[in-house]
Amino acid sequence: MRFSQPIASALLLAAAGVAQAASSWSFDEASLSIAAKKGADGVKEKLNAKNPLSKPVALGSTDTLKVALTAKDNGKGKRPHQAFVILKEQDSGLEAPFPLSTKDNGKAVVQISQKEIPAPLLVSTKPLKASIVIGSFGSAQAYNSQVFEVEIKTDPSAPAPQFEKPLRYGQKDEIHHIFRADPKSPPKVISLFFALAVIATVPALFIGWLSLGANLNHLAKAIGAAPLSHASFFGSIVAMEFVFFMYYTSWNLFQTLPVAGVVGAVTVLSGTKALGEVQSRRLAGER
Known part of the structure; x- marks a missing residue:
């Protein structure tokens, strides 16, 4: 059985596309849990690599957020070269990466508390976007997608986190130079005194010429x-x-x-x- 050249080319391209799509990183068996302080109920959610959680999860000042998953390459559990949970502030775009501890079978886990989150992210008024990044060497496509959101609940009785904004080089306000006034002449009395002193040297000059025998x-x-x-x-x-x-x-x-x-x-x-x-x-x- 023989295929025409256009059909054969189309089949090869389709096979290459399927192979490329299959050779990619993802995760499975993922869960998110928040261990609350004593006397409060914890939160546990299942994570999906394709559909993020519909509602943000709240992280209190004494809570611990735990993400557990199984990294997979082409559907098989495998240890990636890099695996992170990245928290991102929506307005400024600042990010904070938290590496996942991974095993050879792809099992990975990370725990995050408020004291580990940078201050610029803690003072955010909007929920932090949480993305999972999984990748490694080779031709397999890395995974990088938002999976859930975290709403920071700070302790109202504790002082608010403080931080100084970094220096950013950019356009500044126009500077209007104000030049000082031109220097003024000294008082007339002083000017008159020195003028008379100069004029008084003229007779002394002629007297000196005559005494030296000027002809x-x-x-x-x-x-x-x-x-x-x-x-x-x-x-x-x-x-x-x-x-x-x-x-x-x-x-x-x-x-x-x-x-x-x-x-x-x-x-x-x-x-x-x-x-x-x-x-x-x-x-x-x-x-």
């Missing part, structure tokens, strides 16, 4: 020999004083520095030639 008769020779250099040198000195005056009265540092740089360059270039001309006359014996 104003050489002024005409100096200007005649290098008029541009002497004029630029003297003008740059006056200009630099004007720059300082403007900086003191109205300019800021960014306005002052470029102008001061240009004036300083003119002072260096013109001063080199002007003072060189004076030196040449001194070397020639003119006093």
Whole structure:
């Protein structure tokens, strides 16, 4: 008997799908029980791998939740590589895993009390979603599904669990920079005092020149020999004083520095030639 190529391909794909679906992890013989404190009735429910419990189970402050099951691979009891009961907070998505103690035949059990549950999950106002995760190495598909919900019942007489929210990096509020006011000028009395002190040095400068034998008769020779250099040198000195005056009265540092740089360059270039001309006359014996 022979099959056509399309039919054979379809049969192979169907067989592969059945094999893949059969090779998967699940559990059976599962139960959930809550051992209550003395004098109270406990709770026991059967768990189904396909249908979760319809109502949440309550876990008190002194209660212990116990989950027992048999892990199965392809319908056979087997010890998986990983088996967990995971409690998840619905709003934040925070999870807390609780490993199942498993045996070689797949029998597994875990016990959970409130003191083992992290504080962010204990203060949740909504029931915690409980999922069972079973998986191992190989090609078998792991099992991961919600099976029941747990409602935390804290002790009203005990202090509420405290925790600090972790730092999360994200968008922050816009920051509006407030710059401090511009610095004010010193009092006028102080400014006037130093201005008079500077002006008082001008007569002292001329007196010093005369005492050292300054000769104003050489002024005409100096200007005649290098008029541009002497004029630029003297003008740059006056200009630099004007720059300082403007900086003191109205300019800021960014306005002052470029102008001061240009004036300083003119002072260096013109001063080199002007003072060189004076030196040449001194070397020639003119006093």
